[in-house]
Amino acid sequence: MSNGVVDVFCRITRDIAASLNSAGVQVGRRCTGISDGATASAMLSLARDLHLSEDLRHFLNNAHIDVKLYNSHNAHHYSHPLSAAEQHMRSRKLEAAIAGRTDIFEERGKARNSVHRLRSDDGNFNIYKPISGERPPDWWPMGAGKLAIREVAAFRVDELYGFGRVPPTAMTDGPLGPGSVQQWVPSRPYRRGDLLPALERQQLAVLDYIIGNGDRNWRNWRIDIKGSAVAIDHGVSLLDGSRHYRFAGGEIRYLRMRSPFVAGYLHKPLHADILTPVNSDHVFIALHDLNLNERSIDGAVARHEEIQRRGSITGEAWPGPIVEK
Known part of the structure; x- marks a missing residue:
């Protein structure tokens, strides 16, 4: 033809x-x-x-x-054109720890993912999450080895929208093999999301909704030294869009999105600055380039288009419940 x-x-x-x-x-x-x-x-x-x-x-x-x-x-x-920030993160060479432990670990229910803070050859600190250390929770339906690319996917969506909430993130080949590498940002936990500026709360809501964040608990967002929100830990996101999954023992659980920011902005108008036109094809290509499941990509693009079309988060493009905690 x-x-x-x-x-x-x-x-x-x-x-x-x-x-x-x-x-x-x-x-x-x-x-x-x-x-x-x-x-x-x-x-x-x-x-x-x-x-x-x-x-x-x-x-x-x-x-x-x-x-x-x-x-x-x-x-x-x-193919997705890498931004300067992602290219820079890719080019960093992570140094193995000379002395002391670099393990941070990341709680995922009963699972503990291997997370390391390592210095790179340019003198910066980085958060390195090797695929070999991924231990997804028992309810995670996508299998092992699928978390690191979702860290990069969240950064790309954040970058397309121009939010600046997710630190620069890329795939790398580190001391423990392939994984994600993210710019380490000095920050601290902060439980009072309701005290963040409205624009930042909306940015986190849009980000979490598009990527279908399944784990935006209080540990997975922080504030930096300027008091601005920093969004981290996006491995449990971008599920394949199925409404429910069957777990060990025959238990069936419904897919849920966990984000107090999304729950707080359901059916509420979003600020004009949030609705900066982002081409749907760019979202599609940015995610497809990471070899994500096609249904995961389709769902993310559908939620992006819902926001652009409605000017708000309605939940119509999400198949399961949206919960705060």
Whole structure:
């Protein structure tokens, strides 16, 4: 199939998807060039759902391989351009501890993730979370080795919006293998989120909602020496959008978002500065570049679009409950 035909077909698909829910919109977006074969399958499913003609479904089926190859060939055009901050974090070489323990550990229910404060070759301190030390909680459905990329994803969303709440974060290859590295910011715990400036509370609400934060407890945000909010520990976020999960022993629990900031701003208008236009494609590409689950990405983009469209957090793009604690 020629590139021109694919482009026309993608425009038609987006027009169809625009009349559907936010999940349908992602079909059109994914058609633009990021696909591993799921695009054509999603198109076929969309055609069936819309009761399109046998001829069109036959066309989609024949286009499957061509669309996949076309998108794969052009995928490099859609890679996320690293910001200067993320590039700088990537370039840092972490030094192994010479003396003393650097373990901080991170409580995740009964799990303790390995976290280290290490100096890098430029003299700065960093928070290093090796994938080898990830111990996700028992309710975490995504499996081990999936937390570090979510730390980077949260920074990218924060950066796209220009909030400056999440310290610069990147993937690195440290003394204990691949993991995330984050700029260490001198800060202290602060339980009174209600005393933060309204703009900062809204920024944290939007960030947590878009990434579907499952663990914004009082330990996972702090204030720096200037009194501004610092958002950390985003490994438990960006779930795949399923409404509930089955756990050991057959117990079923509903997916929940845990953030006092989101809960506090449900159905409340957001400040104009929060609603700075951010292109949905940029959000999609920034997350796709991290090889996250497609449903995780689609959910984040849908929540971003909800905020841009509604001017508030309504919860319509989140499948489970939103709780404060």
